[in-house]
Amino acid sequence: MAFNAWIISKHLTNLLLLVLLNPKNNDSWSAAFVPTNPPKNNLKTNRQRDFPSSIQVQKQLRPVASCLSSSINNINNDHPPSTTASDDRRNESLEQGRHPLFSLNLNLDSMAQAGAGSRAQELLRRIHALYTEGYYEVSPDIVSYNSVLKAWKEDEKPEAALELLETMIRDERAEERQSAMTGSETTSNIRVDVISFNTVIAAFANQGNHQKALELLRKMEKKKSQDDSGSDDDKDEFEDYFYPNPDTITYNIVLYSLAQSNDLGTANQAENLLREMMMRKERTGKSVVDTTSFNTVLLAWSREGEKDSRANPATNNGNAAKRQIPRRPVSTQMAAQRAQGLLTIMEELYAAGNVNVSPDAYSYTTTIQCWAKCSNTKKSSETSSPEKAPNQASPIPKCLW
Numbered sequence: 001m002a003f004n005a006w007i008i009s010k011h012l013t014n015l016l017l018l019v020l021l022n023p024k025n026n027d028s029w030s031a032a033f034v035p036t037n038p039p040k041n042n043l044k045t046n047r048q049r050d051f052p053s054s055i056q057v058q059k060q061l062r063p064v065a066s067c068l069s070s071s072i073n074n075i076n077n078d079h080p081p082s083t084t085a086s087d088d089r090r091n092e093s094l095e096q097g098r099h100p101l102f103s104l105n106l107n108l109d110s111m112a113q114a115g116a117g118s119r120a121q122e123l124l125r126r127i128h129a130l131y132t133e134g135y136y137e138v139s140p141d142i143v144s145y146n147s148v149l150k151a152w153k154e155d156e157k158p159e160a161a162l163e164l165l166e167t168m169i170r171d172e173r174a175e176e177r178q179s180a181m182t183g184s185e186t187t188s189n190i191r192v193d194v195i196s197f198n199t200v201i202a203a204f205a206n207q208g209n210h211q212k213a214l215e216l217l218r219k220m221e222k223k224k225s226q227d228d229s230g231s232d233d234d235k236d237e238f239e240d241y242f243y244p245n246p247d248t249i250t251y252n253i254v255l256y257s258l259a260q261s262n263d264l265g266t267a268n269q270a271e272n273l274l275r276e277m278m279m280r281k282e283r284t285g286k287s288v289v290d291t292t293s294f295n296t297v298l299l300a301w302s303r304e305g306e307k308d309s310r311a312n313p314a315t316n317n318g319n320a321a322k323r324q325i326p327r328r329p330v331s332t333q334m335a336a337q338r339a340q341g342l343l344t345i346m347e348e349l350y351a352a353g354n355v356n357v358s359p360d361a362y363s364y365t366t367t368i369q370c371w372a373k374c375s376n377t378k379k380s381s382e383t384s385s386p387e388k389a390p391n392q393a394s395p396i397p398k399c400l401w
Helices: 002-020 023-032 056-080 085-097 100-114 117-133 142-154 158-182 194-206 209-222 248-259 266-284 292-306 330-350 363-372 376-383
Strands: none
Touching: 056 330, 100 117, 100 142, 117 142, 117 158, 142 158, 142 194, 158 194, 194 209, 209 248, 209 266, 248 266, 248 292, 266 292, 266 330, 292 330, 292 363, 330 363
16 A cells, blocks of 8 residues: 555656646646735736736645655655565676676686687686786686586597696695695685596597596596506506595496497496496495486497407507407397397386386387397397397396385
Protein backbone atom coordinates (compact mmCIF):
# COMPACT_ATOMS: atom_id res chain seq x y z
CA MET A 1 0.00 0.00 0.00
CA ALA A 2 2.83 2.41 0.83
CA PHE A 3 4.51 1.72 -2.47
CA ASN A 4 1.22 2.32 -4.38
CA ALA A 5 0.69 5.59 -2.49
CA TRP A 6 4.17 6.69 -3.47
CA ILE A 7 3.44 5.99 -7.14
CA ILE A 8 0.06 7.82 -7.01
CA SER A 9 1.57 10.86 -5.29
CA LYS A 10 4.33 11.02 -7.85
CA HIS A 11 1.88 10.99 -10.75
CA LEU A 12 -0.33 13.65 -9.09
CA THR A 13 2.65 15.94 -8.67
CA ASN A 14 3.62 15.56 -12.30
CA LEU A 15 0.04 16.24 -13.40
CA LEU A 16 -0.20 19.34 -11.21
CA LEU A 17 3.03 20.82 -12.55
CA LEU A 18 1.98 20.05 -16.12
CA VAL A 19 -1.30 21.90 -15.69
CA LEU A 20 0.31 24.89 -14.02
CA LEU A 21 2.91 25.31 -16.71
CA ASN A 22 0.42 24.95 -19.59
CA PRO A 23 -0.56 28.49 -20.79
CA LYS A 24 -3.80 27.20 -22.34
CA ASN A 25 -5.22 26.41 -18.89
CA ASN A 26 -4.39 29.75 -17.26
CA ASP A 27 -7.92 31.15 -17.79
CA SER A 28 -9.71 28.16 -16.32
CA TRP A 29 -7.44 28.06 -13.30
CA SER A 30 -7.65 31.82 -12.86
CA ALA A 31 -11.45 31.69 -12.89
CA ALA A 32 -11.38 29.35 -9.96
CA PHE A 33 -9.60 31.97 -7.85
CA VAL A 34 -11.79 34.99 -8.70
CA PRO A 35 -12.81 36.77 -5.52
CA THR A 36 -16.54 36.28 -4.81
CA ASN A 37 -17.13 39.73 -3.27
CA PRO A 38 -15.00 42.30 -5.05
CA PRO A 39 -14.69 45.78 -3.56
CA LYS A 40 -17.47 48.21 -4.43
CA ASN A 41 -15.08 50.90 -5.56
CA ASN A 42 -13.70 48.54 -8.15
CA LEU A 43 -16.93 47.19 -9.65
CA LYS A 44 -16.55 46.17 -13.25
CA THR A 45 -18.33 43.98 -15.67
CA ASN A 46 -17.35 40.35 -16.01
CA ARG A 47 -15.42 41.07 -19.14
CA GLN A 48 -13.58 44.02 -17.57
CA ARG A 49 -12.87 42.22 -14.28
CA ASP A 50 -9.15 41.71 -13.57
CA PHE A 51 -8.48 37.99 -13.21
CA PRO A 52 -5.34 36.83 -11.35
CA SER A 53 -2.43 35.91 -13.60
CA SER A 54 -0.80 32.50 -13.83
CA ILE A 55 2.11 33.73 -11.70
CA GLN A 56 -0.28 34.62 -8.92
CA VAL A 57 -1.93 31.22 -9.17
CA GLN A 58 1.44 29.53 -8.92
CA LYS A 59 2.29 31.56 -5.82
CA GLN A 60 -0.99 30.52 -4.23
CA LEU A 61 -0.39 26.83 -5.05
CA ARG A 62 3.24 26.84 -3.93
CA PRO A 63 2.45 25.89 -0.31
CA VAL A 64 0.25 23.03 -1.53
CA ALA A 65 3.00 21.71 -3.83
CA SER A 66 5.57 22.03 -1.07
CA CYS A 67 3.39 20.06 1.34
CA LEU A 68 2.76 17.38 -1.29
CA SER A 69 6.51 17.10 -2.10
CA SER A 70 7.32 16.74 1.59
CA SER A 71 4.82 13.90 2.00
CA ILE A 72 6.27 12.12 -1.05
CA ASN A 73 9.79 12.37 0.38
CA ASN A 74 8.61 10.87 3.65
CA ILE A 75 6.99 7.95 1.81
CA ASN A 76 10.15 7.41 -0.23
CA ASN A 77 12.33 7.36 2.87
CA ASP A 78 10.06 4.95 4.73
CA HIS A 79 9.52 2.61 1.77
CA PRO A 80 12.37 2.84 -0.76
CA PRO A 81 11.81 1.07 -4.08
CA SER A 82 13.13 -2.53 -3.86
CA THR A 83 15.49 -4.04 -6.43
CA THR A 84 14.52 -7.18 -8.28
CA ALA A 85 16.47 -10.45 -8.40
CA SER A 86 17.60 -9.74 -11.95
CA ASP A 87 19.11 -6.43 -10.82
CA ASP A 88 20.98 -8.21 -8.05
CA ARG A 89 22.37 -10.78 -10.47
CA ARG A 90 23.37 -8.02 -12.88
CA ASN A 91 25.19 -6.08 -10.17
CA GLU A 92 26.92 -9.24 -8.99
CA SER A 93 27.99 -10.08 -12.54
CA LEU A 94 29.36 -6.57 -13.06
CA GLU A 95 31.24 -6.79 -9.79
CA GLN A 96 32.81 -10.11 -10.80
CA GLY A 97 33.68 -8.77 -14.24
CA ARG A 98 35.66 -5.95 -12.66
CA HIS A 99 37.74 -8.42 -10.63
CA PRO A 100 41.27 -8.52 -12.08
CA LEU A 101 41.73 -12.27 -11.53
CA PHE A 102 38.44 -13.06 -13.26
CA SER A 103 39.44 -10.95 -16.25
CA LEU A 104 42.86 -12.62 -16.40
CA ASN A 105 41.38 -16.11 -16.39
CA LEU A 106 38.91 -15.18 -19.13
CA ASN A 107 41.73 -13.94 -21.35
CA LEU A 108 43.83 -17.05 -20.66
CA ASP A 109 40.89 -19.32 -21.42
CA SER A 110 40.32 -17.55 -24.74
CA MET A 111 43.97 -18.07 -25.63
CA ALA A 112 43.71 -21.71 -24.58
CA GLN A 113 40.78 -22.31 -26.90
CA ALA A 114 42.72 -20.67 -29.72
CA GLY A 115 45.79 -22.82 -29.01
CA ALA A 116 48.05 -19.83 -28.34
CA GLY A 117 50.34 -21.50 -25.82
CA SER A 118 53.29 -19.10 -26.02
CA ARG A 119 51.09 -16.01 -25.76
CA ALA A 120 49.18 -17.44 -22.80
CA GLN A 121 52.35 -18.30 -20.90
CA GLU A 122 53.86 -14.88 -21.65
CA LEU A 123 50.74 -13.16 -20.29
CA LEU A 124 50.87 -15.34 -17.19
CA ARG A 125 54.55 -14.53 -16.66
CA ARG A 126 53.96 -10.78 -16.95
CA ILE A 127 51.01 -10.76 -14.58
CA HIS A 128 52.97 -12.79 -12.03
CA ALA A 129 55.90 -10.35 -12.33
CA LEU A 130 53.58 -7.36 -11.86
CA TYR A 131 52.08 -8.98 -8.77
CA THR A 132 55.53 -9.67 -7.33
CA GLU A 133 56.52 -6.03 -7.86
CA GLY A 134 53.29 -4.78 -6.32
CA TYR A 135 51.69 -3.40 -9.49
CA TYR A 136 48.91 -6.00 -9.72
CA GLU A 137 46.24 -6.58 -7.13
CA VAL A 138 46.00 -10.38 -7.07
CA SER A 139 48.23 -13.31 -7.97
CA PRO A 140 47.37 -15.87 -10.68
CA ASP A 141 45.71 -18.96 -9.23
CA ILE A 142 45.59 -22.63 -10.26
CA VAL A 143 42.85 -21.86 -12.79
CA SER A 144 45.23 -19.49 -14.56
CA TYR A 145 47.98 -22.10 -14.75
CA ASN A 146 45.59 -24.83 -15.88
CA SER A 147 44.41 -22.56 -18.68
CA VAL A 148 48.00 -22.20 -19.89
CA LEU A 149 48.43 -25.98 -19.73
CA LYS A 150 45.30 -26.32 -21.84
CA ALA A 151 46.70 -23.78 -24.30
CA TRP A 152 49.86 -25.88 -24.76
CA LYS A 153 47.69 -28.98 -25.22
CA GLU A 154 45.63 -27.30 -27.93
CA ASP A 155 48.87 -26.01 -29.46
CA GLU A 156 50.03 -29.66 -29.72
CA LYS A 157 53.14 -29.06 -27.62
CA PRO A 158 52.99 -31.58 -24.76
CA GLU A 159 56.65 -31.08 -23.79
CA ALA A 160 56.00 -27.41 -23.06
CA ALA A 161 52.97 -28.37 -20.97
CA LEU A 162 55.06 -30.89 -19.01
CA GLU A 163 57.77 -28.29 -18.43
CA LEU A 164 55.22 -25.84 -17.02
CA LEU A 165 53.76 -28.57 -14.81
CA GLU A 166 57.19 -29.38 -13.38
CA THR A 167 57.80 -25.68 -12.76
CA MET A 168 54.53 -25.49 -10.84
CA ILE A 169 55.57 -28.46 -8.70
CA ARG A 170 59.00 -26.93 -8.00
CA ASP A 171 57.48 -23.61 -6.93
CA GLU A 172 54.98 -25.40 -4.71
CA ARG A 173 57.68 -27.45 -3.01
CA ALA A 174 59.91 -24.40 -2.56
CA GLU A 175 57.13 -22.51 -0.83
CA GLU A 176 56.36 -25.47 1.42
CA ARG A 177 60.01 -25.67 2.49
CA GLN A 178 60.07 -21.93 3.09
CA SER A 179 56.95 -22.06 5.23
CA ALA A 180 58.35 -25.03 7.18
CA MET A 181 61.52 -23.08 7.97
CA THR A 182 59.71 -19.92 9.05
CA GLY A 183 56.83 -21.70 10.75
CA SER A 184 54.21 -19.71 8.85
CA GLU A 185 51.37 -20.89 6.66
CA THR A 186 51.65 -20.93 2.89
CA THR A 187 49.87 -18.02 1.22
CA SER A 188 50.07 -19.20 -2.37
CA ASN A 189 46.86 -20.29 -4.06
CA ILE A 190 48.70 -22.47 -6.59
CA ARG A 191 48.32 -26.16 -5.78
CA VAL A 192 48.72 -28.67 -8.57
CA ASP A 193 45.50 -30.66 -8.83
CA VAL A 194 44.23 -33.59 -10.86
CA ILE A 195 43.04 -31.25 -13.63
CA SER A 196 46.63 -30.14 -14.18
CA PHE A 197 47.83 -33.72 -14.64
CA ASN A 198 44.85 -34.69 -16.78
CA THR A 199 45.58 -31.81 -19.15
CA VAL A 200 49.23 -32.81 -19.57
CA ILE A 201 48.34 -36.50 -19.97
CA ALA A 202 45.77 -35.58 -22.62
CA ALA A 203 48.42 -33.51 -24.41
CA PHE A 204 50.67 -36.58 -24.76
CA ALA A 205 47.73 -38.86 -25.57
CA ASN A 206 46.64 -36.61 -28.44
CA GLN A 207 50.12 -36.95 -29.91
CA GLY A 208 50.01 -40.75 -29.69
CA ASN A 209 52.62 -40.96 -26.92
CA HIS A 210 50.81 -43.49 -24.76
CA GLN A 211 54.01 -44.45 -22.92
CA LYS A 212 54.46 -40.94 -21.52
CA ALA A 213 50.78 -40.77 -20.61
CA LEU A 214 51.08 -44.08 -18.77
CA GLU A 215 54.25 -42.89 -17.04
CA LEU A 216 52.48 -39.82 -15.64
CA LEU A 217 49.63 -42.02 -14.48
CA ARG A 218 52.06 -44.28 -12.62
CA LYS A 219 53.53 -41.25 -10.90
CA MET A 220 50.10 -40.24 -9.71
CA GLU A 221 49.57 -43.80 -8.49
CA LYS A 222 53.00 -43.62 -6.84
CA LYS A 223 54.13 -46.64 -8.84
CA LYS A 224 57.20 -47.11 -11.01
CA SER A 225 56.73 -47.95 -14.63
CA GLN A 226 57.64 -51.44 -15.76
CA ASP A 227 60.28 -49.96 -18.07
CA ASP A 228 62.13 -48.23 -15.20
CA SER A 229 65.44 -49.92 -14.43
CA GLY A 230 65.81 -48.28 -11.03
CA SER A 231 69.20 -46.65 -11.75
CA ASP A 232 70.25 -43.37 -10.16
CA ASP A 233 70.14 -41.61 -13.51
CA ASP A 234 66.44 -42.39 -13.87
CA LYS A 235 65.59 -41.29 -10.32
CA ASP A 236 62.52 -39.11 -10.23
CA GLU A 237 63.18 -35.53 -9.16
CA PHE A 238 59.73 -35.37 -7.55
CA GLU A 239 59.82 -38.80 -5.93
CA ASP A 240 58.77 -37.44 -2.55
CA TYR A 241 56.09 -35.16 -4.02
CA PHE A 242 52.52 -35.78 -2.95
CA TYR A 243 50.78 -36.33 -6.27
CA PRO A 244 47.01 -35.96 -6.56
CA ASN A 245 45.05 -39.18 -6.88
CA PRO A 246 43.97 -40.06 -10.42
CA ASP A 247 40.26 -40.02 -11.17
CA THR A 248 38.12 -41.70 -13.80
CA ILE A 249 39.02 -39.10 -16.42
CA THR A 250 42.72 -39.76 -15.88
CA TYR A 251 42.37 -43.50 -16.49
CA ASN A 252 40.06 -43.05 -19.47
CA ILE A 253 42.53 -40.70 -21.16
CA VAL A 254 45.31 -43.27 -20.82
CA LEU A 255 43.00 -46.06 -22.02
CA TYR A 256 42.07 -44.04 -25.07
CA SER A 257 45.72 -43.36 -25.88
CA LEU A 258 46.38 -47.11 -25.76
CA ALA A 259 43.32 -47.85 -27.90
CA GLN A 260 44.39 -45.38 -30.59
CA SER A 261 47.97 -46.65 -30.74
CA ASN A 262 49.18 -48.69 -33.70
CA ASP A 263 51.70 -50.59 -31.57
CA LEU A 264 51.22 -54.28 -30.98
CA GLY A 265 50.03 -55.33 -27.55
CA THR A 266 48.41 -52.05 -26.53
CA ALA A 267 44.97 -53.69 -26.29
CA ASN A 268 46.33 -56.14 -23.74
CA GLN A 269 47.88 -53.23 -21.83
CA ALA A 270 44.55 -51.44 -21.87
CA GLU A 271 42.72 -54.47 -20.51
CA ASN A 272 45.32 -54.94 -17.76
CA LEU A 273 44.90 -51.31 -16.78
CA LEU A 274 41.13 -51.76 -16.77
CA ARG A 275 41.43 -54.68 -14.37
CA GLU A 276 43.66 -52.56 -12.12
CA MET A 277 40.91 -49.96 -12.11
CA MET A 278 38.39 -52.61 -11.13
CA MET A 279 40.56 -53.72 -8.21
CA ARG A 280 41.22 -50.14 -7.08
CA LYS A 281 37.97 -50.06 -5.13
CA GLU A 282 39.29 -52.77 -2.83
CA ARG A 283 42.20 -50.51 -1.83
CA THR A 284 40.63 -47.05 -1.86
CA GLY A 285 36.94 -47.80 -1.46
CA LYS A 286 36.10 -45.76 -4.56
CA SER A 287 35.41 -47.16 -8.01
CA VAL A 288 36.88 -45.35 -11.00
CA VAL A 289 35.44 -47.62 -13.70
CA ASP A 290 32.53 -46.53 -15.87
CA THR A 291 30.97 -47.46 -19.20
CA THR A 292 33.45 -45.31 -21.09
CA SER A 293 36.33 -47.30 -19.61
CA PHE A 294 34.95 -50.60 -20.90
CA ASN A 295 34.00 -49.16 -24.28
CA THR A 296 37.51 -47.80 -24.76
CA VAL A 297 39.06 -51.20 -24.14
CA LEU A 298 36.52 -52.78 -26.51
CA LEU A 299 37.69 -50.28 -29.12
CA ALA A 300 41.28 -51.31 -28.44
CA TRP A 301 40.49 -54.98 -29.11
CA SER A 302 38.56 -54.14 -32.26
CA ARG A 303 41.69 -52.42 -33.61
CA GLU A 304 44.17 -54.99 -32.28
CA GLY A 305 43.07 -57.68 -34.68
CA GLU A 306 43.91 -55.47 -37.65
CA LYS A 307 47.56 -54.91 -36.65
CA ASP A 308 50.38 -56.92 -38.17
CA SER A 309 53.95 -57.74 -37.15
CA ARG A 310 55.33 -54.82 -39.13
CA ALA A 311 54.03 -52.39 -36.50
CA ASN A 312 56.81 -51.03 -34.32
CA PRO A 313 56.07 -51.72 -30.63
CA ALA A 314 58.01 -48.64 -29.53
CA THR A 315 57.43 -46.00 -32.18
CA ASN A 316 56.35 -43.31 -29.77
CA ASN A 317 58.87 -43.25 -26.96
CA GLY A 318 62.01 -44.32 -28.77
CA ASN A 319 62.79 -47.08 -26.27
CA ALA A 320 63.07 -49.95 -28.75
CA ALA A 321 66.33 -51.07 -27.15
CA LYS A 322 64.56 -51.78 -23.86
CA ARG A 323 62.18 -54.27 -25.50
CA GLN A 324 64.03 -57.38 -26.48
CA ILE A 325 61.03 -59.67 -27.03
CA PRO A 326 59.05 -58.97 -30.21
CA ARG A 327 55.29 -58.99 -29.92
CA ARG A 328 53.17 -61.25 -32.04
CA PRO A 329 50.04 -59.95 -33.71
CA VAL A 330 46.73 -61.03 -32.21
CA SER A 331 44.29 -62.80 -34.47
CA THR A 332 40.87 -61.38 -35.07
CA GLN A 333 39.38 -64.50 -33.46
CA MET A 334 41.30 -63.89 -30.24
CA ALA A 335 40.47 -60.18 -30.23
CA ALA A 336 36.77 -60.95 -30.63
CA GLN A 337 36.88 -63.42 -27.76
CA ARG A 338 38.56 -60.90 -25.46
CA ALA A 339 35.99 -58.26 -26.39
CA GLN A 340 33.20 -60.74 -25.76
CA GLY A 341 34.59 -61.46 -22.31
CA LEU A 342 34.65 -57.77 -21.39
CA LEU A 343 31.07 -57.35 -22.58
CA THR A 344 30.03 -60.23 -20.36
CA ILE A 345 31.73 -58.58 -17.37
CA MET A 346 29.78 -55.39 -18.07
CA GLU A 347 26.49 -57.27 -18.17
CA GLU A 348 27.18 -59.10 -14.91
CA LEU A 349 28.33 -55.96 -13.12
CA TYR A 350 25.21 -54.14 -14.24
CA ALA A 351 23.04 -57.05 -13.14
CA ALA A 352 24.78 -56.94 -9.75
CA GLY A 353 23.71 -53.32 -9.27
CA ASN A 354 26.65 -51.31 -10.61
CA VAL A 355 24.86 -48.79 -12.81
CA ASN A 356 28.10 -47.00 -13.71
CA VAL A 357 29.12 -49.80 -16.09
CA SER A 358 25.85 -50.45 -17.86
CA PRO A 359 26.50 -51.61 -21.46
CA ASP A 360 25.12 -49.30 -24.12
CA ALA A 361 24.69 -49.47 -27.88
CA TYR A 362 28.37 -48.70 -28.45
CA SER A 363 29.39 -51.68 -26.30
CA TYR A 364 27.34 -54.15 -28.35
CA THR A 365 28.14 -52.69 -31.75
CA THR A 366 31.88 -52.68 -31.03
CA THR A 367 31.75 -56.32 -29.95
CA ILE A 368 29.75 -57.24 -33.04
CA GLN A 369 32.33 -55.42 -35.14
CA CYS A 370 35.09 -57.55 -33.58
CA TRP A 371 33.27 -60.76 -34.56
CA ALA A 372 32.49 -59.38 -38.01
CA LYS A 373 36.20 -58.97 -38.69
CA CYS A 374 36.92 -62.65 -38.14
CA SER A 375 35.75 -65.58 -40.25
CA ASN A 376 33.22 -66.83 -37.69
CA THR A 377 30.12 -65.00 -38.95
CA LYS A 378 27.86 -67.30 -36.97
CA LYS A 379 29.33 -65.96 -33.76
CA SER A 380 28.61 -62.44 -34.92
CA SER A 381 24.90 -63.20 -35.23
CA GLU A 382 24.79 -64.82 -31.79
CA THR A 383 26.36 -61.78 -30.12
CA SER A 384 23.54 -59.54 -31.31
CA SER A 385 21.42 -60.88 -28.43
CA PRO A 386 23.01 -60.45 -24.96
CA GLU A 387 21.38 -63.64 -23.59
CA LYS A 388 23.38 -65.92 -25.92
CA ALA A 389 26.79 -64.34 -25.16
CA PRO A 390 29.10 -66.97 -23.64
CA ASN A 391 30.87 -66.20 -20.40
CA GLN A 392 34.58 -66.32 -21.19
CA ALA A 393 35.65 -63.63 -18.72
CA SER A 394 37.47 -64.02 -15.45
CA PRO A 395 35.51 -63.93 -12.18
CA ILE A 396 34.15 -60.56 -11.18
CA PRO A 397 35.92 -58.97 -8.19
CA LYS A 398 33.61 -59.00 -5.20
CA CYS A 399 34.59 -55.40 -4.35
CA LEU A 400 32.50 -54.21 -7.31
CA TRP A 401 29.29 -55.98 -6.29
